Amino acid sequence: MTNTNRPHTEPLHMIGREKEASLLRSCVEGLLSGNARWKLKSTSSRDLNGTLSDFEVNKELVMIQGDSGVGKTFLARRLGKEVDDLENGVFVEGKSSIGGTHKPYSTIGAAINEICRRLKSNAPNVASISEAISKRLGKEVEVLFPIIPQLKSFVSYSPEADDVSLSESSAMMSQSGNDGIDFLHIKRRIKYALRVVIRALNACCEPLVILLDDLQWADIASLETAANILTDIENTHPMVVVACYRSNEVIEKSKRWEKVDSIIRRASSAATCHLSAIHLADFRINEARAMLAVHDDKATEEFAEKCFSQTSGNPLFLREFMNAAKRDELLEMIEHANEPINSVVKLHNLKMSRLPESMQLLLQYSAGMGSSFRIDHLATIWEKHGAVDSESGSMMEIVRFLEDELFIESCGVDEYKWVHDTIQEAALSIEGESNAMFQFEIGMTLYHAMEADELESKLFDVADLINTGRNSHRAEFAALNLRAAEQAYRLAAFYSAHQYAKNGIEQLPHDSWTSKRELSMKLFTIAAKIDLALGDDEGAQRHSGKVLNQSNLSIIQSLSLRIAMIRKLAHTDMKYEDAIGVCLVLLDEFQYKFVQNQTLAPFQAIKTLYKTIKTVKSGNYLSNLGMMKDRKKLSVARILAQISYVCSLSDNDNLELLSMCHIVELTTKHGYFEYSGKAFAALGNASVGLLNADTDSLADGALSMRLLNLDYQVAARFSEIALELQKKSGTSLKAQTLFDTNAMCLTFSKPIQFLIEPMMEAHDAAMRIGDTNAGLSCLSCYHIWMPYMMGKPLRRIIQHFPKLIHQAEELGTRIAVMLKMHWQMMVNLTKKSDGKLEGRMFSSTNFKGSNSEYLATIHFAEGELLAFSNLDALSTARALESEDKYTKLYPANFLGMIETFHRGVALYAMARKTKKKRFKAAGTKIRKQVQAWTEAGNASITHYQLLLNAEHVSLDDRNDEARKLYLDAITFAARTGQLHHAALCNERYADFLTHHSPDEEEAKYRLSEAIRYYKEWGAMGKAELLEKML
Secondary structure, X not given: OOHHHOOXXXXXXXOOOHHHHHHHHHHHHHHHHOOHHHHEEEEEEEOOOOOEEEEEOOEEEEEEEEOOOOOHXXXXXXXXXXXXXXXXOEEEEEEOOOOOOOOOOHHHHHHHHHHHHHHOXXXXXXXXXXXXXXXXXXXXXXXXXXXXXXXXXXXXXXXXXXOOOXXXXXXXHHOOOOOOOOXXXXXXXXXXXXXXXXXXXXXXXXXXXXXEEOHHHOOHHHHHHHHHHHOOOOOOOOXXXXXXXXXXXXXXXXXXXXXXXXXXXXXXXXXXXXXXXXXXXXXXXXXXXXXXXXXXXXXXXXXXXXXXXXXXXXXXXXXXXXXXHOOHHHHHHHHOOOOOOOOHHHHHHHHHHOOOHHHHHHHHHHHHXXXXXXXXXXXXXXXHHOOOOOOOOOHHHHHHHHHHOOOEEEEEOOEEEEOOHHHHHHHHOOOXXXXXXXXXXXXXXXXXXXXXXXXXXXXHHHHHHHHHOOOXXXXXXXXXXXXXXXXXXXXXXXXXXXXXXXXXXXXXXXXXXXXXXXXXHHHHHXXXXXXXXXXXXXXXXXXXXHHHOOOOOOXXXXXXXXXXXXXXXXXXXXXXXXXXXXXXXXXXXXXXXXXXXXXHHHHHHHHHHHHHHXXXXXXXXXXXXXXXXXXXXXXXXXXXXXXXXXXXXXXXXXXXXXXXXXXXXXXXXXXXXXXXXXXXXXXXXXXXXXXXXXXXXXXXXXXXXXXXXXXXXXXXXXXXXXXXXHXXXXXXXXXXXXXXXXXXXXXXXXXXXXXOHHHHHHHHHHHHOOOHHHHHHHHHHHHHHHHHHOOOOHHHHHOOHHHHHHHHHHHOOOHHHHHHHHHHHHHHHOOOOOOOOOOXXXXXXOOOOOOHHHHHHHHHHHHHHHHOOOOOHHHHHHHHHHOXXXXXXXXXXXXXXXXXXXXXXXXXXXXXXXXXXXXXXXXXXXXXXXXXXXXXXXXXXXXXXXXXXXXXXXXXXXXXXXXXXXXXXXXXXXXXXXXXXXXXXXXXXXXXXXXXXXXXXXXXXXXXXXXXXXXXXXXXXXXXXXXXXO
16 A cells, blocks of 8 residues: 555644634634623622622633544634734633643643733833732732742832831741741632732733643642632633643542532633533544545545544544554554554654654653753753764754654743643653653752752742652652742642642651651641641641640740641631630740630720820830840730631620730830731720720720720820831731721721722732731722712712622622622612611511621611601601610721711701700710710811701700801811712701791702702602602
8 A cells, every 4th residue: 555545634624623613713702892692691799779780791711621632722722823813812821731730820820921921022011011910919929920930021019118028027927936827818819919910911912812721630729720710800801711621531529620610610600701611522434534635536535444443533643643654664563563553642652662762762851841841951851861872963953853743842932842742641651651760860850950049940840850759768858848838838729738748748757857857847837737728627637746746846836837726716617715715825835924814804905005005195105116026925926916816706805905905015015026006006996996985885884084094196196006017017917907097096086088098008908918808898998988988979889889799709708798788778878768778689687697797787777778768857866866786886987977977967856856855965975976086186077066066056046056057067068079968968957947047948948959969979769858848
């Protein structure tokens, strides 16, 4: 049989794949054109009136499955060529290594790196990406450099002059055995950082198409990230993720497949993502004939059928078999092979067996380096292990030959990848099966040849190579795996970190607790922390037991591990009393006197607070305050911080305040640490809470403000010190400190207009470190609560609820429920309301929760609805007279000011109508409280005092004085843009004129002004009610 009698193979092209290619193309075209199929998708979020609304779908996940060689990658790359031809289109690939790797983010990281490489040559792109990333991440972007080194091209931030550097902040924490934030914050921090980067890159790529190839081998972190970027509603730019996987190699109950399945489920239910699926099968005989360009002659038809039978119609195998058949010698080898050539891998292996030994050796080393390899690394290995013969030539001559033979192809400057992963598989099995010793040799060579910086950048690659062939207990390899485990942990790649820690422990010498005690301590400690992150209680107990049972173990040495266990007890297990108990035991071990009886905590807190007030009033508190350096004191301070954290979760306010007081006391005596600013901010809030609370509710009922010598200026001073200490001590608690000062304490002594902007800064700071609760609280303050307090239009506020609630629900934060309550409240304010918090978004009648935050929010919302309801004044006043639960529960919350003010107005209104003294007395009490706030410096609520004073003097028939006060209140509210209160002040002035002045025309004008302002604010139901009175 000669070549002339054999058919010629056509390019794979789209034979039999036209339908699938069209679907892929339509995914991109639909996103770009706004086609109805993609444009809208129903979600659980609701519009202004609490009905279902639609999000714009701008992302598509296409799952392509099929056996190896059916053309999955070819189909995706064909789309890639069309995408790259678009003006701003970018197509990139991230390929998984054969058999999988423990290197975190290896698949997705390769794709993001390629996007960066493609975009960094365009100056406008660099500028816009740099600005977007720096604005949201600041220096925290550095945490991504190990997995996206190309990202360095886009970083141009300049550290703030008053910001502590990352190294200083880390050094401060490490002195007490603290190695950073807990695993939940780490996970959320990395998730947020990757989303920010993808948003910035995607803004310059429309569309962005990412191919994730061989998903059956992808690392877990890459799979989690794929799901996270597909479900990111903040990314409004078109993106398509094409995920290819070998369906015949999926292990359905494996952790990897669980994550793949999670991508599919999350994408299908995501608000802005559409899911498509493609299943590619082997060719049928007609498709095979078309591919082989078979004509009607009998010879070519018989040969085509033989090829089809030999390859079972697998497109890649079929093509390669035909190419081999063009060479008589190779065809003869196929026919006389010792075993059937029944796969394309075996066919490639047969072709490689014909090459000189030096070429086969180079193929093996190249394959051992992964799905791609760098020439300089290959040269290092070849210099030590390579073979040179006259037939093959130099290493580069062999590389060029392999490129010509379509084994490898260039994928960058001095970098190559395999043309198909089956070629790499064949190279790995040249000697019959995959040879782990080749990879071990590669790893050893690179480990010894690389400089420290380069080894750090290739840490995971080298560790993976060495781990494949480990055959001895060597401490240096155990240390290498420790570094890899710690870095993977910091990257929230806990499954990878687990494997590196496991490998490290296995490579420890048998006498490691004697000969390598510190290394053993670190490996078992990180292993226990990883187990806690993965929810493996048994593993955590086993590994932590090894550490804690060591003799001569100091408390400080074990503190990092024990704090991780405390956080897990509190946050994951919700065993708050157990967590506090562990903290108290630790304090006893340090011989630190805290509290013997928790019922005494309030008394001790007040006593400590009184001491602190005297120190703060000295004026030069910060002048000589340095960093806390005593390791024992620092450790004690960090344990107290954990008590505060646990108490904040369990609503143990008294013990939380006591722990804060002790931290402040330690700071005063021994210097600041990362929690000092947060502690001072908490004392500021506690001070405001004491000032706003009834004296009867304080401690034992005998202490008074005069005894404490406390005022709003002292509370503000606490906040000022908190902000200064935060600048000194780093960014780990920046968000909480900014929130506690600007959104809580200072709102009672400074205009809220000056406090709203720091909320966005605090949000960014919180999200950078994964503190999502604080981040969403700050964002809610910025978009919802502060604008409501300032009287901004309701519709403008309401538009922010869907995204905020989506984010809160996605992150599992309890703020989601409170946001729904506020959303329902504001929706009800825009229409006729009976003062009840009922609707499609939230129903107080059906709510069964008992959390104090939820109940307080319900009381606030219902109070606001009553303040602007259509009910008569009597029922409103009676309800508001008894419903001051919000301020009792949260006396330091700034929303309590507006709630208190509205109660006061209603009480005075009822006093005018009924002439009953009890309403006036209750209103007078509120008026004095508001006066204390304005005298403390809060100019933004001046009209509160003016209106309440007007109401008060009007009851004494001091009409001229009342008229002036009403007009001043109206003017102030209107000039400061507080629409709700400009309306309310006009409404109350109209009522005054109706009862106390014969000026009917002025009364009607004021009522019409009230209607105008209510409409501008968005309270249409209230406006309709007043219109009936004209």
